Amino acid sequence: MANKFAKTLVQMGVKRGDIIGLTGRNVPEWLIANFGVQMAGGCPLCLPYQEREDQITKLLNSVESVKMLIMDPGVEGRNCHISEYVVDKGNGKVECKSIPALENVILFYPNERMSSAYTVAELCSRHLDLELPRIDPEDVGFVSLSSGSSGLPKAIPSSHHALVVIAWHCYSLLLRQPGEDILYNDRPFSWVAGYPAWEMAACGTRVTLTNTLHSSSIVDAVKTATNLITKEKAIKAFLVPSMLELAMKRKIHLKIKKAVTSGVVVHASLLECIDKICDELQVLYGMTEMGYLGSRVFTSDDKARVQDMLLGVRPCPWVEVKITDDHGHLQPVGQRGNILIRSKTRFTGYLNHDLPPQTEDLLLKSGWFYPKDGGYVSENGLLFVEGRLQEMIQVFGRKMYPFEIENVINAKSNVIAAIVLPIKDMETGDHVPSAAIIYQPQNEDSMESMQDYLRKEFNITEENQLLECLYVPQVIVGFKTFPALANGKLDHEAIRKTMQRKLTKEQICRLSFQ
Structure with missing residues (x-):
């Protein structure tokens, strides 16, 4: 055909x-x-x-x-x-x-x-x-798009050879099981994560949805996915962290051999899905520009061993990683900084966006790409991705990533999902935290109640009151559902605009998402 x-x-x-x-x-x-x-x-x-x-x-x-x-x-x-x-x-x-x-x-x-x-x-x-x-294998064979969460999506070209390499990498990371292997992956074909690469390389069977975005809510999407996984007897499944967390909170019945998840930040609390939902949890790190970059498989034995707040991944054999400070100097092991990536799947630029001169110079000269993710490398060689650098909370010269607050908010039984975003304090110039939260129906907290909860969890007292500016969101807005982009990813810009509209007159005078 x-x-x-x-x-x-x-x-x-x-x-x-x-x-x-x-x-x-x-x-x-x-x-x-x-x-x-x-x-x-x-x-x-x-x-x-x-x-x-x-x-x-x-x-x-x-x-x-x-x-x-x-x-x-x-x-x-x-x-x-x-x-x-x-x-x-x-x-x-x-x-x-x-x-x-x-x-x-x-x-x-x-x-x-x-x-x-x-x-x-x-x-x-x-x-x-x-x-x-x-x-020609080096001809451009596929142009995918970035999420567009910060503006017009970037057009990312991949050669025919790069597509074959991505297929092989996908196969090597998601090894086919003996006998018939069935993978549930409802990601759109147009995404690198949904492109039919594993099927071509492994000759396995894929179960998918015609339209992932058809579901009326995240809960409905989780129920649809679990029904399909059970019906089609899938051995492993791509499930985003929010779906796994919701399945656990709502006690939605699902049992599978391996759950595969990915995201910029993957919280250690997700290990609780092992034995409840899956036998193994595989965490992937990658990006549209360069494909799969890191992976790690967790079992029930790891639940007691992992002490970090996030789940780290081991860089793939075809990938190099380094952490630098803002001046481009290498950071010591365990020190936070900017993540730089170099891979055999080489990225050379966008079709419709210019790279910043410094990034382009670095990329073309040495192959290192700066994806604007922040994190660190541990002593045992694991890469911990802590978040997007532009989403960092910065108060009194101290920097932290939103996941530290999100983890605590999501731990509350009446919270379905939470996103923490920086909001600028116009007087000090600091970027203090704000929170968008989806609560269980008829079980919402007032802003004051949630703030009191966070003060208690972060042990904020009269002796360390300044920490409140760092850990306790000054703006908390409840959502029924988070707006999404056409590709299904959360629309952070739309969330910011909604929160900006809901600021009080007093807050508008001193806080801004702009």
Whole structure:
């Protein structure tokens, strides 16, 4: 199917190196389109499903020369709003002033609202006698996007060779079990974490969801995932930390051999899921720019051994890690600082963003990439990632990461999830903590009650009152659910804006998220 689709794309004018927009759910048409574009010599630009029209326009223009958009019209054509305004009545031909390079729109399947557009099935039905171009392994074969939590998502190119390397790394980290191996992974195909790399390398079976974001709440998402894992008899499952924590708090029945999780910060409290939910817990550290970077598998024996607040990972054999201070000097073992990464999966820059000159110079000269994560390396060689540097709390010259406060808030039985964000004190210039919290229904704390709880947990007394500015959020806002970006990740910017709107007149005079 992908071969026929590729030949039709070549006939339509797709040439080696052309960037083709691709947006859709986890359905077969996405896979056919992705591999078809690659076989035709093009490069799929993976866009979030059901993204806003203006954001899609900005993304396509930022990458430049995107000549074709292949898209999922969605259930009952709900996603057609993205392309309705650019398609005329001539078989998918496009006239669009806002996206001048765009020439064609192809739908995953027919929709009456765009009856003139070609479909994937229609293009796969053609029998063409032509040769596909020979692909150079170093050609760009895939463009993924960063989360976009701090602005327009960054377009990250990967070569065909890099995709093969990522597939091998994925296979080596998630070793296939003897017999049939079944992995539950509901991450979108368009993400590096959801791209069908493990399936290609391990030839295992993957269980997924058509649309991860369809769930009405995190609780509903956890229940859907657990039902599917049980029904399909998955041996291991990708589950984000919040899903594992919620499954434990809500006592949702789930039992699996291995739970695989990842995130910038993974709290040690997650070890409690071992024996309750899984036999083993595997923690991964990686990034879209460079793939998988670190891993560690925990068993029930580790529950008593681990003394740290976070779970560290061991850098992968193909990865080098160093910790530096703000001047680029190496930090001693155990000392906090900036994490720098060098990998065989080399990252060379973004298609639509310029790297800061210092970062670009370092990357091009020596291969070291600065992802703006902070942490340290322990004496036994484990990497502990403590958080994003821009999210640090800074008071009276002392710096700390939000996870230290988040851990304590999340330990309360009536808390489902908590995010701690820095807010600027306009008088002192310090970045003091604020908290966004999702409580159990009808079991919310007042701000004063939560603050008293934190004072007690951090042992703040009259003798050390200044610590309150560091550990006790001055702004606490309750949420029913956290807003998410189109790719499913939490929208920190939207959370900040909501919290800013809820500041009192007194707080507005001295505090700001801006």
